[in-house]
Amino acid sequence: MPTDSFEIEGLAAERKLEGKLAINGAKNAVIKVLAAAILFKDEVRLDNVPAIEDVFRMEELLGHLGAEVTEEGPNKFLINTSQINEWRVDEGISKRLRASVVATGPLLARLGKVHFPHPGGCVIGKRPIDIFLEGFQAMGATLKEDEKGYDLKAPDGLTGAEIFLKVPSVTATETFLMTAVLAKGKTVIKNAALEPEICSLGNFLKSCGANIEGLGTPTITVAGDGLLSGVNKTYTTMPDRIEAGSFIILAALLAKDLEIFNCDPTHLDSLIHLLKQSGVKMEVGKDYIRIKDDQGDFKAVDIKTHEYPGFPTDLQAPMSIFLTQALGQSFVFETIFEGRLNYLETLARFGANTRVLDAHRAIIEGKTKLHGKEVESPDLRAGLAYVLAGLVAEGKSIVHNVYYIDRGYERIDERLAKVGALIRRTA
């Protein structure tokens, strides 16, 4: 399917970006709250919802399940969940949106059964779902697997269980947190992930009557107590820390005077720490970060991706663009996904000095001049990294297949153009 492209006229590393960039609601928070709608007997209201592809797919998925989604205003949605009755997750949507796997647990818990296709791997890695399947079975579901996908059944409902996650998976933590709300008795999730999006989801469920303790810690306890009610409640989507981080990296590279606002800098301690260590000067406010042109040379720094509050894997590719402009040798250690360094080969075509050591480790040697190139976006974060590379480079770049970028960044071309980037969308 051909999608739009971005044409970018590079700034040749000159600091020309000026103005303010507002951060939108977080993709990885709101899509889980959309799945959580399945836990509600009546309705759920959401505010500050970003207009991005992954949100549209999730709304479509809810529609297939029997929910009614109404747009109440810009970025505001009302979901009526009283008629949810479909237990088969739509294959087309599921294949396009891996995160749709978070809907499986709530459906199983609500309807006593669920069928969903193999979500498959993707360009960033294998992405197995063994933790999910093991947990559902621990809660009393029976599993049948065939070439079409997975059939899970629990006709008498699920029961609370102790679930140890072999790795602190974000979506598995969220899935069991939600599923446990409708299970009978107590569920304890051990080695739970700590990401702020999980706390945001959990706190909303609590405000609607769920009994949850331990959010933001590795042990989360949920006492199941039946369907929730969302009447007179609104979920306001938290700011997207990955979008904020991406724009902060952009500002470090090209800001004359740029303020990234509507964000929560406390969610970005690892990035801010690393950028400061590299020599980036910035003003960190309560809900903004401002970067000006009073910068010197940047020093190489090593990055190692880690679960929150460590350095986010989702910022690894954007940060690598920064490292091409820092003096010296930086090591990049991607510990979460085995396919998330593949973009470095293409980055080398821009003129970056990169050496991939194995599936998880690479070296970037800076500082190098980048030159505009015509490239294909392979996934969301690598695609964004190519946009950053194109903006830093000298000459013209074309980034094709921006569907992937639109999945997570709303109208990024228009927003960046407003602060002085020379970027336009072509069909």
Ligand code: EPU
């Ligand atoms: N894993 C398993 N078995 C499972 C599930 C996960 O072995 O059943 C492994 C994965 O293979 C991986 C590790 O656990 O090595 C951690 O992956 P995790 O499950 O935490 O990733 P995720 O929940 O699928 C979310 C975000 C990703 C983000 C990762 C890591 C959403 C919708 N997605 O994915 O976001 O990279 O956490 O922080 O929340 C993105 O926004 O671009 C994106 C890919």
